[in-house]
Amino acid sequence: MKWRFIGLETHDAYLNMALDEAVCEGVRVGSSLPTIRFYNWKPNAVSIGYFQGIEDEVNLDVCRELGVDCIRRWTGGGAVYHDFEGEITYSVIAPANVFPKNIIESYRLICGWLVSGLKSLGIEAEFRPVNDILVNDKKISGSAQTRRGGILLQHGTLLYSLDLKTMFSVLNVSKQKITDKMIKSAKERVTCVQMHCDAGKMEVYEALVYAFTEGKDYDFGTWSKDELARAKELAEKKYRSEEWMYMR
Numbered sequence: 001m002k003w004r005f006i007g008l009e010t011h012d013a014y015l016n017m018a019l020d021e022a023v024c025e026g027v028r029v030g031s032s033l034p035t036i037r038f039y040n041w042k043p044n045a046v047s048i049g050y051f052q053g054i055e056d057e058v059n060l061d062v063c064r065e066l067g068v069d070c071i072r073r074w075t076g077g078g079a080v081y082h083d084f085e086g087e088i089t090y091s092v093i094a095p096a097n098v099f100p101k102n103i104i105e106s107y108r109l110i111c112g113w114l115v116s117g118l119k120s121l122g123i124e125a126e127f128r129p130v131n132d133i134l135v136n137d138k139k140i141s142g143s144a145q146t147r148r149g150g151i152l153l154q155h156g157t158l159l160y161s162l163d164l165k166t167m168f169s170v171l172n173v174s175k176q177k178i179t180d181k182m183i184k185s186a187k188e189r190v191t192c193v194q195m196h197c198d199a200g201k202m203e204v205y206e207a208l209v210y211a212f213t214e215g216k217d218y219d220f221g222t223w224s225k226d227e228l229a230r231a232k233e234l235a236e237k238k239y240r241s242e243e244w245m246y247m248r
Helices: 011-028 060-066 103-120 164-170 181-185 203-211 226-239
Strands: 002-011 035-041 044-048 069-072 081-083 087-095 126-128 132-135 136-148 151-159 218-222
Touching: 002 011, 002 203, 011 035, 011 044, 011 087, 011 151, 044 087, 060 069, 060 164, 081 132, 081 164, 081 203, 087 203, 103 132, 103 136, 103 151, 103 203, 151 203, 164 181
Parallel strands: 002 035, 002 218, 044 069
Antiparallel strands: 035 087, 044 081, 087 151, 126 132, 132 136, 136 151
8 A cells, every 4th residue: 555654844733633633634535645634733633532521621821822732633632742853743634444443453553653763763652552652650741633534543652751731731731730749740641752771853754754654655754735625625714613613
C-alpha cells in the first residue's frame, strides 16, 4: 500500500481537526492516499473527546483570557491541552482493513512507531493499553482512534515539554486552586521528552518521521486543492460552530 507523508505543519485547532476529517473522506472515495501527517497547534488549544461536555472539562474563561482555542474532536478520549512549543501531534488515516481488527492491537501497532522513534533517541518507552505510551511508568503520549465508513483515523500527541501550570488552569481538573502539591502529583504521572534527552524538538520530529515511514512505500506529499477546500469548509461550518462545540 502506498502512503502519503505530510511533513510538520502548523494550523489552528479547527483546521487541524478538519484536515483529518477531509482526508478520511478522500481516502474513503479513493481521491486521497492513506496519509501520515505531523502538526503543531497555534494558537495553543484544548481539545475534548467526542463524548465529553466542554463546560465540564474546560475552563472557558481562562481559555478566553489566554487566547487558547477550544475544540471538540471527532475521536473519543479525554480533554488534552495542546501547547505549540510542548508537543508534536500526529495523525494516521487509512483503510481500517490494513490494521488489526482488535482495537488494542491496532493501537499497539501505531503506538509502536512512536515507541520506536523514542528508542532511537535513547528513551525506553512502552505501550500501555488502551492507548498510552509510558516512560518509567509516566505518560509521555496519548492517542485516540475512530473507525467510520471503513476508514481508521488515529491521532495522538507526544509531549516534548510540560507547562503544567497552564494545563491545569485551562482544564477543569479540580475546582480548587492550582497548588504546588497538584503539580508535584502530576509530575509523578506525566513526563516529557525533555526530561529524558537533550534532543531539540525538530530532532525528535525527524526521529518520528523515520520511525513512522520505516518499511513503508511512501512519498512526501501535499494537500490537494479539494482537500484544502473541504477542510476549510469543515473548519468554519462544523468545528467552529457552537452546535458542534456544545452538542453535549
